[in-house]
Amino acid sequence: MPDLPKVDIKGVSKTYPGDRQAVQALQTVNLSIKTGEFVSIVGPSGCGKSTLLYVVGGFLPAAGEVLVDGKAIAGPGIDRGVVFQEYALFPWLTVRNNILYGLERGGLPADERARITDRLIGVIGLNGFEDRYPRELSGGMKQRVAIARTLACDPSILLLDEPFGALDAQTREVMQDELLRIWLETRKTVLMITHDVSEAVYLSNRICVMSARPGKIVEEFTIDLDRTIPREQLFTSDAFNKVRNEVWISVRKQALAAQL
Numbered sequence: 001m002p003d004l005p006k007v008d009i010k011g012v013s014k015t016y017p018g019d020r021q022a023v024q025a026l027q028t029v030n031l032s033i034k035t036g037e038f039v040s041i042v043g044p045s046g047c048g049k050s051t052l053l054y055v056v057g058g059f060l061p062a063a064g065e066v067l068v069d070g071k072a073i074a075g076p077g078i079d080r081g082v083v084f085q086e087y088a089l090f091p092w093l094t095v096r097n098n099i100l101y102g103l104e105r106g107g108l109p110a111d112e113r114a115r116i117t118d119r120l121i122g123v124i125g126l127n128g129f130e131d132r133y134p135r136e137l138s139g140g141m142k143q144r145v146a147i148a149r150t151l152a153c154d155p156s157i158l159l160l161d162e163p164f165g166a167l168d169a170q171t172r173e174v175m176q177d178e179l180l181r182i183w184l185e186t187r188k189t190v191l192m193i194t195h196d197v198s199e200a201v202y203l204s205n206r207i208c209v210m211s212a213r214p215g216k217i218v219e220e221f222t223i224d225l226d227r228t229i230p231r232e233q234l235f236t237s238d239a240f241n242k243v244r245n246e247v248w249i250s251v252r253k254q255a256l257a258a259q260l
């Protein structure tokens with residue numbers, strides 16, 4: 001069925017019960033993501049972006065439905081790999097063993113697991129650092145390991161929650177380029193949360209803007225930029241700046257509405 005969405009979020013609402021007051025984080029969110037599409041979600045702080053990602057990840061129960069390949073999810077699954085903002089590495093495992101960890105339960109023979117791990121260490125540019133522990137790595141290196149660990153299980157969907165939010169500006173750019181290269185190579189379906197409008201425009205096919213809490217999708221932008229041209233050229237192009245400004249204005253409108 002060629003038109004079946006890879007991820008179909010249907011009428012998802014989420015209210016967190018509270019001691020004093022319940023918090024409605026999401027209200028009837030609908031979003032269909034095609035196979036191989038890179039979709040980013042932007043919106044004001046606290047509007048429910050992470051909540052939506054956790055619902056799609058299967059970590060959080062919610063009203064409505066999330067379908068993957070047409071089937072309702074019932075919890076987390078190996079079809080969906082998640083990368084969190086805060087690296088989430090095991091401090092007691094080396095780079096190699098952090099990446100191997102996710103593969104150990106997959107039933108693959110040891111030599112195949114080692115082959116996948118070695119290849120990914122090359123992909124993330126950490127040859128020579130295989131036996132280092134997370135405490136010996138920079139923030140950018142740790143996040144590369146976290147991404148490699150997620151890629152090791154070869155999920156068809158990547159769920160990225162502000163994956164570069166904790167990195168300095170230069171490392172962030174390097175990591176964006178790395179992610180773009182990986183996506184162009186693998187064409188995985190990606191759902192990414194970010195605060196950074198330029199990052200969303202640089203990486204995505206489509207950007208969804210969420211309203212202030214309770215979050216719902218209020219505007220969508222299709223991004224049709226040439227991803228093969230160098231970053232400097234793209235960032236200084238009129239086409240890039242035009243769409244970046246449009247998205248920025250849309251997010252700002254929601255952020256201002258939240259303050260009223």
Ligand SMILES: Nc1ncnc2c1ncn2[C@@H]1O[C@H](COP(=O)(O)OP(=O)(O)OP(=O)(O)O)[C@@H](O)[C@H]1O
Binds near residue numbers: 016018045046047052
């Ligand atoms: N476990 C929880 N219990 C109660 N309320 C929660 C919980 N997690 C999130 N919330 C509330 O739900 C709302 C949405 O939170 P969420 O983290 O999804 O927003 P966000 O858009 O990702 O925020 P930010 O951009 O600041 O990271 C917020 O008001 C938050 O306080």
